[in-house]
Amino acid sequence: MTIIYRLGTPLLAAGCLIMLARILSGGGVTDLLLESPSLQSFKILFISIILEAFPFILLGVLVSALLQVFVSDALIARLTPRNPIAGVLFGSLLGVLLPLCECGMIPVVRRLIRKGMPPYIGIVFIFAGPILNPVVFTSTYTAFRTQPSMAYSRMGLAFAVCVVLGLLLYKYMKKSPLREEKQAHMHVHNHDHPHSDKHHHAHNHRHDHEHHDHNHAHGHEHGHSHGSHNGSAVRRSWSGRLGSTLAHASDEFFDIGKYLILGAFITAFIQTILDRSMLTALSDQPGMENLFMMAFAFAVSLCSTSDAFVATSFNGIFGSGALLAFLVFGPMVDLKSTLMLLATFRTKVVLTIIAFIFAAVFIGSIIIQQFIMA
Amino acid sequence: MTATDRSRIIHHLIRAAILTGFAMYIVYLVRSDSLTLYIAPRMVIYVKISAIGLYATAIYQLYAALQAWAGRKTAACECNHEPSSSITKNTLIYGMFILPLALGFILPDASLGSSAAAKKGVNFAGAELLATGPKPAAAPSAVDEGKQEAAPSPGGPKTEAELDAMFPSDEYTESHAKYGKQLYKQDIISVPEKQFIETLTTLDLFRQNYIGKTVEISGFVHRQEGMGKDQFAISRFAMNCCSADALPYGLMVSYPRAAAYNNDAWLKIRGELTEDMFDGNRIIVLKAKQLQAIEAPESPYVYPDYDFGL
Numbered sequence: 001m002t003i004i005y006r007l008g009t010p011l012l013a014a015g016c017l018i019m020l021a022r023i024l025s026g027g028g029v030t031d032l033l034l035e036s037p038s039l040q041s042f043k044i045l046f047i048s049i050i051l052e053a054f055p056f057i058l059l060g061v062l063v064s065a066l067l068q069v070f071v072s073d074a075l076i077a078r079l080t081p082r083n084p085i086a087g088v089l090f091g092s093l094l095g096v097l098l099p100l101c102e103c104g105m106i107p108v109v110r111r112l113i114r115k116g117m118p119p120y121i122g123i124v125f126i127f128a129g130p131i132l133n134p135v136v137f138t139s140t141y142t143a144f145r146t147q148p149s150m151a152y153s154r155m156g157l158a159f160a161v162c163v164v165l166g167l168l169l170y171k172y173m174k175k176s177p178l179r180e181e182k183q184a185h186m187h188v189h190n191h192d193h194p195h196s197d198k199h200h201h202a203h204n205h206r207h208d209h210e211h212h213d214h215n216h217a218h219g220h221e222h223g224h225s226h227g228s229h230n231g232s233a234v235r236r237s238w239s240g241r242l243g244s245t246l247a248h249a250s251d252e253f254f255d256i257g258k259y260l261i262l263g264a265f266i267t268a269f270i271q272t273i274l275d276r277s278m279l280t281a282l283s284d285q286p287g288m289e290n291l292f293m294m295a296f297a298f299a300v301s302l303c304s305t306s307d308a309f310v311a312t313s314f315n316g317i318f319g320s321g322a323l324l325a326f327l328v329f330g331p332m333v334d335l336k337s338t339l340m341l342l343a344t345f346r347t348k349v350v351l352t353i354i355a356f357i358f359a360a361v362f363i364g365s366i367i368i369q370q371f372i373m374a
Numbered sequence: 375m376t377a378t379d380r381s382r383i384i385h386h387l388i389r390a391a392i393l394t395g396f397a398m399y400i401v402y403l404v405r406s407d408s409l410t411l412y413i414a415p416r417m418v419i420y421v422k423i424s425a426i427g428l429y430a431t432a433i434y435q436l437y438a439a440l441q442a443w444a445g446r447k448t449a450a451c452e453c454n455h456e457p458s459s460s461i462t463k464n465t466l467i468y469g470m471f472i473l474p475l476a477l478g479f480i481l482p483d484a485s486l487g488s489s490a491a492a493k494k495g496v497n498f499a500g501a502e503l504l505a506t507g508p509k510p511a512a513a514p515s516a517v518d519e520g521k522q523e524a525a526p527s528p529g530g531p532k533t534e535a536e537l538d539a540m541f542p543s544d545e546y547t548e549s550h551a552k553y554g555k556q557l558y559k560q561d562i563i564s565v566p567e568k569q570f571i572e573t574l575t576t577l578d579l580f581r582q583n584y585i586g587k588t589v590e591i592s593g594f595v596h597r598q599e600g601m602g603k604d605q606f607a608i609s610r611f612a613m614n615c616c617s618a619d620a621l622p623y624g625l626m627v628s629y630p631r632a633a634a635y636n637n638d639a640w641l642k643i644r645g646e647l648t649e650d651m652f653d654g655n656r657i658i659v660l661k662a663k664q665l666q667a668i669e670a671p672e673s674p675y676v677y678p679d680y681d682f683g684l
Contacts, residue, residue, distance in 0.1 A: 253393075261473070
């Protein structure tokens with residue numbers, strides 16, 4: 001949360017100042033500013049990133065809300081593999097079935113973890129889903145027509161990184177990676193159903209939600225509420241479920257949306273001022289170009305289905321190892337998704353995972369360049 | 375009514391307003407035909423659907439506000455996103471949602487132009503991506519062959535076999551070679567809007583066959599560092615998904631009075647295809663013969679033709 005406040009305030013202030021200046025000057029002075037091509041580019045990029053992400057976010061929050069309201073914790077527990085290796089493979093390859101963009105992924109995974117899916121599987125899915133899926137493979141293959149090894153290397157390296165990440169998380173991550181929710185809960189209890197407060201405190205978070213939904217949707221059914229916290233949502237009426245689904249979806253939309261907008265803002269800003277020729281000037285040092293393309297991928301936060309086409313535009317300027325690093329690192333970690341991850345997971349967990357992926361992709365791309373693509 | 379209830383109602387109302395605002399903005403973009411300035415046509419349907427989703431959620435928020443007003447609790451989701459009670463924080467968060475809306479409604483719609491093109495760096499050689507990198511060994515020598523074979527009978531009609539020799543291909547460039555043969559038979563090769571990128575790529579890939587041919591292209595003028603006074607680029611932005619991934623594709627134009635044409639001017643140029651060095655690369659250059667100012671087209675972008683070669 002602190003990131004939002006630290007970055008959001010100055011950004012918002014700048015935005016407001018522009019608006020205010022426009023109002024005060026009646027458009028005269030600021031027309032210059034507003035018609036400046038950079039501001040135009042900025043606006044186009046900013047809005048296009050948000051518009052493009054909307055369908056995915058809405059789909060994500062909808063799936064997440066449906067999971068919350070209709071799928072019991074017991075079912076999730078039954079469906080997830082117990083064996084860690086099977087679990088990691090499951091998480092890595094789930095994207096083949098559910099090709100979601102990372103914007104849509106985070107709310108779904110957060111819900112799955114809350115509902116009892118082992119966090120290591122959920123986290124692997126977050127990082128694997130946006131890249132290990134048929135849509136991305138096809139677009140990479142199309143973009144690199146003459147270099148099919150790029151599409152295979154991209155999938156292969158991503159898969160290897162995800163599997164190792166999953167196994168490491170399984171071994172070393174013992175605490176819940178989700179952010180503490182104490183504050184939110186205290187807040188809730190301040191004004192909700194005093195009669196059931198103690199009851200809630202005694203239970204796990206995820207049972208709380210079920211319980212609350214139930215209560216709220218049907219004020220007249222209080223008698224049943226105590227029986228509903230086993231995660232069984234069977235006895236609810238359809239209108240109540242619809243209400244809960246929409247309530248979850250809209251809350252989650254605002255929850256994730258602010259990070260999306262902040263990410264889109266920074267991304268659009270970087271894209272507006274970044275001159276590509278500056279990048280190419282730095283491409284001479286060996287190894288540097290891989291780092292550079294990864295940093296570039298992080299900053300521009302492209303959607304994984306179209307970044308291959310952008311990568312091809314760097315062909316000839318950067319080596320194929322650097323392009324591979326761009327293609328693997330970008331969908332897994334970028335500015336927009338990092339902000340959204342930080343909203344959901346503990347900062348330490350997010351930073352550790354990102355550091356690992358960074359190192360793994362860097363080393364992996366160099367190895368593949370040396371031994372496979374050369 | 376308690377203070378908490380009142381704050382709940384306000385939250386629901388603000389949220390309803392923001393959600394409606396986004397839905398209205400999408401509708402506004404659709405109505406004014408400017409949605410495709412931001413996203414590619416294949417994404418349009420999803421964005422339209424999301425407008426419906428936003429509306430539905432907005433209506434739910436209104437309903438929730440009414441419920442709260444009537445003193446009844448609605449199915450709020452208490453999982454970690456109960457609105458904060460601090461007014462500053464709330465202003466900030468809702469302000470972040472209002473900012474893109476304000477920018478969207480207040481600033482006039484426009485498309486990416488020469489300043490963005492200069493930043494992104496134009497992709498002169500559409501085929502650079504095909505011609506470089508570890509590629510099947512057959513291709514470079516095959517291109518040379520094509521050159522030699524083409525030499526004996528310049529200009530004359532070619533047999534199929536001769537054409538095949540001129541457009542050698544492997545499995546990855548097969549569709550370009552096939553398209554290249556069609557282009558070769560035309561007196562004036564006009565770069566169409568539908569296969570803009572594919573045509574440029576083909577011209578570049580089999581450039582030996584096209585040097586000296588007449589090519590016609592439309593696009594906007596822009597310049598980048600390193601260009602001489604008699605040079606500019608004529609390009610279109612190619613979009614895959616949304617304008618964040620748009621890249622300029624185009625041809626370098628050489629024309630003695632090039633300086634007379636301003637950046638962002640839309641031109642239709644007919645000229646002779648030649649080759650020249652730029653920035654250390656050998657690129658194809660259009661030596662302009664006829665320049666004609668044109669209206670900016672309805673859609674400033676071009677898109678990859680997904681049916682190409684199928």
